[in-house]
Amino acid sequence: MDENLLVGRETNDDAGVYRINEELAIINTTDYFTPIVDDPYSFGAIAATNALSDVYSMGGTPKTALNIVCWNNDELELSVLAEILNGGADKVKQANAVVAGGHTVTGPEILYGLALTGTVHPERVIQNCTAQPGDLLILTKKIGIGILTTGLKFDCVDEHILPIAIESMTRLNKNASEIMLEHRVTSCTDITGYGLLGHAEEMATGSGVVIDIFSQEVPYFDLVPELVGQGISTRAGSANQEFLKDKVSFAKNIDVTLKQILLEAETSGGLLFSLPEDEVDVALDKLKQADCPEAAVVGQVKEFSSNGTSNVINVL
Numbered sequence: 546m547d548e549n550l551l552v553g554r555e556t557n558d559d560a561g562v563y564r565i566n567e568e569l570a571i572i573n574t575t576d577y578f579t580p581i582v583d584d585p586y587s588f589g590a591i592a593a594t595n596a597l598s599d600v601y602s603m604g605g606t607p608k609t610a611l612n613i614v615c616w617n618n619d620e621l622e623l624s625v626l627a628e629i630l631n632g633g634a635d636k637v638k639q640a641n642a643v644v645a646g647g648h649t650v651t652g653p654e655i656l657y658g659l660a661l662t663g664t665v666h667p668e669r670v671i672q673n674c675t676a677q678p679g680d681l682l683i684l685t686k687k688i689g690i691g692i693l694t695t696g697l698k699f700d701c702v703d704e705h706i707l708p709i710a711i712e713s714m715t716r717l718n719k720n721a722s723e724i725m726l727e728h729r730v731t732s733c734t735d736i737t738g739y740g741l742l743g744h745a746e747e748m749a750t751g752s753g754v755v756i757d758i759f760s761q762e763v764p765y766f767d768l769v770p771e772l773v774g775q776g777i778s779t780r781a782g783s784a785n786q787e788f789l790k791d792k793v794s795f796a797k798n799i800d801v802t803l804k805q806i807l808l809e810a811e812t813s814g815g816l817l818f819s820l821p822e823d824e825v826d827v828a829l830d831k832l833k834q835a836d837c838p839e840a841a842v843v844g845q846v847k848e849f850s851s852n853g854t855s856n857v858i859n860v861l
């Protein structure tokens with residue numbers, strides 16, 4: 546126990562936060578994964594954007610990054626690694642942060658990501674467990690990335706979709722974070738492996754509230770329902786479904802395709818944040834004028850009432 550550890554592991558938040566003094570806290574987070582696209586530069590940029598997202602979701606400013614690499618020399622040239630690192634470094638630079646070093650091990654599988662240090666004012670840390678009843682929830686990027694990238698892997702998707710998916714995954718949540726901080730944001734997380742409903746569940750459980758999700762308002766890529774219809778799913782999607790089965794209730798009119806889309810794993814998704822209803826219109830306008838044209842109000846926070854169920858998410 547350390548009283549300066551403002552955010553630790555207890556609330557499944559996006560990053561750890563440690564107070565240095567009354568005006569300064571540091572944010573620590575790491576994320577890395579296996580290649581999800583063939584182009585090494587794009588893979589590096591996606592992995593870095595995804596890792597940086599956990600600093601932005603805490604309301605922080607990224608400062609330094611360390612590369613984390615597992616490399617297989619028998620299978621790939623080192624020039625490919627250089628491309629991955631270039632992709633990552635360009636995103637770190639765009640975030641106004643700097644690559645300070647890193648560590649590489651060799652192994653059978655290729656892995657790349659970042660360990661990050663960011664800064665935040667100790668009283669301006671945005672946690673994922675402080676949503677307030679009455680707040681509305683804004684989502685800043687489309688979902689369906691997991692389905693799209695899996696579809697691309699199995700050649701079920703026309704190649705012209707690839708740049709669209711890469712644009713979304715490499716779009717920093719920097720502007721979205723800055724905009725939410727201009728408002729009385731109460732809670733935030735970013736949408737990654739647990740999917741929209743999984744991350745909303747963490748927010749609801751941590752905050753002791755119930756979250757209604759307006760399923761008809763959730764933005765997703767056009768092609769996604771068709772891919773789901775062809776049987777495309779992510780590996781993590783079924784784990785999410787299993788984990789959430791006693792925590793999410795779906796209104797009767799919601800079809801299986803939409804259910805699956807909401808449960809699927811995402812990579813480098815947008816921010817999901819809660820703020821008072823009277824600030825939503827202005828915040829949404831700013832997001833749309835910045836680099837989040839698809840931002841939408843996707844839910845509302847409600848008082849928790851123990852009605853004999855363990856549901857904390859109602860999908861309407």
Ligand code: CO
Pocket residue numbers: 558559598599602734735736737
């Ligand atoms: Co996160």
Ligand code: CO
Pocket residue numbers: 559575576599
């Ligand atoms: Co993370």
